[in-house]
Amino acid sequence: MSVIKILENEHVTKICAPMVRYSNKCAGVDINCGCPQRWAMEEGYGSHLIKKPELVAEMVSSAKRRITDPDFTISTKIRLLDDLRETVDLCRQIEAAGADFITVHGRTPKQRSEPVDLEAIKIIKESLNIPVIANGDIYTIDDAERVGEITKVDGVMSARGMLENPAMFFGYAKTPRECVKRYIEIAQLKEPRFMTFHHHLVFMLEKSLPKPKRKVFNNLRNKEAVLEFLSEHYFAQDE
Numbered sequence: 001m002s003v004i005k006i007l008e009n010e011h012v013t014k015i016c017a018p019m020v021r022y023s024n025k026c027a028g029v030d031i032n033c034g035c036p037q038r039w040a041m042e043e044g045y046g047s048h049l050i051k052k053p054e055l056v057a058e059m060v061s062s063a064k065r066r067i068t069d070p071d072f073t074i075s076t077k078i079r080l081l082d083d084l085r086e087t088v089d090l091c092r093q094i095e096a097a098g099a100d101f102i103t104v105h106g107r108t109p110k111q112r113s114e115p116v117d118l119e120a121i122k123i124i125k126e127s128l129n130i131p132v133i134a135n136g137d138i139y140t141i142d143d144a145e146r147v148g149e150i151t152k153v154d155g156v157m158s159a160r161g162m163l164e165n166p167a168m169f170f171g172y173a174k175t176p177r178e179c180v181k182r183y184i185e186i187a188q189l190k191e192p193r194f195m196t197f198h199h200h201l202v203f204m205l206e207k208s209l210p211k212p213k214r215k216v217f218n219n220l221r222n223k224e225a226v227l228e229f230l231s232e233h234y235f236a237q238d239e
């Protein structure tokens with residue numbers, strides 16, 4: 001038992017060191033207790049952590065103690081436990097440890113395409129005083145408003161919806177051409193790996209290219225081919 005405790009404390013120190021190091025370079029740090037991938041679970045990271053409320057609370061309070069900037073936020077993102085009371089208890093411990101906000105993906109680590117449990121998010125929101133952000137299956141601004149109305153949360157987070165349409169929160173139904181153009185300009189400056197560059201465009205063009213063209217685009221293998229394709233089949237077409 002005491003060995004586990006020592007390892008856990010080392011875990012906390014390891015997690016806090018980079019938070020302190022980078023705290024003057026970003027606005028906050030979010031502790032990921034939501035990733036359900038097997039490698040993360042096996043290593044004791046990601047959503048494995050939701051079963052360890054004391055450890056998560058210790059990470060939050062240690063980070064809060066070490067970082068004195070009052071504007072720097074420490075937050076956590078969780079998935080649901082099978083038992084809602086235990087989930088609320090986890091959130092209360094995170095809140096008591098000093099977290100600035102909590103994001104809740106309304107699924108358990110085992111769930112994939114099951115509906116997001118908005119009722120659970122609503123109860124978590126009612127049980128806490130810090131802001132709660134709802135996550136899961138928000139693809140349009142209407143989804144965001146519906147989730148807000150049902151759960152009464154303070155904000156929403158979208159992952160896949162934002163990959164498909166980074167302008168979603170501006171009310172666009174699909175990625176505007178201007179956004180793709182701007183993305184390419186930024187990519188020219190930052191030079192991400194081809195796979196990253198291409199993958200983002202694959203997501204962004206999902207709703208804009210007809211299926212046969214998408215098939216060709218998705219199989220392109222270098223930046224020059226991507227730029228040539230876009231100039232011929234995307235930028236030259238009517239919106």
Ligand SMILES: Cc1cc2nc3c(=O)[nH]c(=O)nc-3n(C[C@H](O)[C@H](O)[C@H](O)COP(=O)(O)O)c2cc1C
Pocket residue numbers: 032033034035077105135136137138157158159160161
């Ligand atoms: C490319 C990608 C990377 C992700 N990485 C993480 C991660 O590191 N940690 C985490 O908690 N969730 C991660 N997620 C899950 C999202 O944060 C989010 O909880 C999930 O996709 C459900 O939200 P959505 O329906 O808006 O996509 C990732 C999702 C995507 C699409």
